[in-house]
Amino acid sequence: MAISLMKMNLKTLPGYFMGLYLVIVSSFIFLCIPSTVQAEYLYVIPTAEIALRSGKGTEYRVVAVIVNGSRVQLLKEDGDWSMIRTSDNKEGWMPKRYLSASPPLKDVVASLQSERDRLKKQITDLRKQLNDVSEARNQHEQDLKACILDRDKFRKSYDSLKEDAANVLNFKNALSETAGELRELKHKYNIAEQENEHLRNNSRIKWFLAGGGLLLAGWIIGLITTRGRKRRPTLL
Template identity: 40%
Template structure:
């Protein structure tokens, strides 16, 4: 069960502040020089310097407040240190203008606004990444659900196949006996077919013989009738002659 909305509202601000402080501290630590060195008369041009937090720092033509002000530099402005004195440094502004300002207003620490800007940029990047991760997570959950469904179907098919295999394994014991019975039945069928063919031939022969017998019997009857008729006619003629 997630935290209540009131807890989220109370905890959101401290978390952001902690994140900002941690990122600011890490960035500030990265910007600090690795080791302290003796102050040279000519500053290292590769080290980035900034105007320390103040309303505006006057840029003068010399190393004293009596010199003329040639510019008012806002805090956080990056400057290039050209020369370092006792309490003053000669710097070059991004516009190219050069002059002197108190060394206490020049620092190597990055301005807080730059740190905050970078923190906000990092926060936005993390927010976009979190959104992408959530989208990817949703897609993975959907894919996982499909995979689980496919797995369940595959397991069901496997169980059915295993059951069918067991049934076949049990029935396989009678396969040889069934094969022998089939072969015997097939042989018996062949024998019966041959016997049927022989009987059909005999039946056809009997039919032919019966037809011949009927034909001969009918012819004999006709012949006997003809003979009887002929003999009767002769007797009548003989009787007439005797009269």
């Protein structure tokens, strides 16, 4: 600080002391003003009606009369007095000793009764929900039993269809084998028919040749016989 003062110019020295003076005065004013508290709500304790005054003292005029148990907003405190704001936005001072953070007994009782009613209603609703859940559970159990029965029926039907499918497959295989055998028999029949036709053709040819041979033999015999008859007179 001394070094700074030595470096200062004489023209700036009065301004420096003026700034220091303002800082000291501001600090003094800040320390002397009443303490301001964060806005909070208090209750007037059960007693006679309390006068709300325009200043911190009984000599100030009465702004309003506060009924005990009233809920007020604390604005600030100064010694034994508190500045408050009522529910109808009236502001004033009242003795600090008549304020409490705890609500009056009647409000507590009313709050407990309201909470009791709320809990009773909640219990009633929960019982109703429990009954609904129980009914739904019973219905679900019945549906589950029905589903199990249907599942067993479907399983039996599936097993039966599976067995039928296996039988159909076996029958199809047997039918395929029979069709193969039938084709083979038909092929053999066609071959036999061709052979029979060939044999019939050969038989016809043989009979034709035999008939032709007999006819030729008869013709030759007839020819020989005719010649023999013609030669006999000549020999006589």
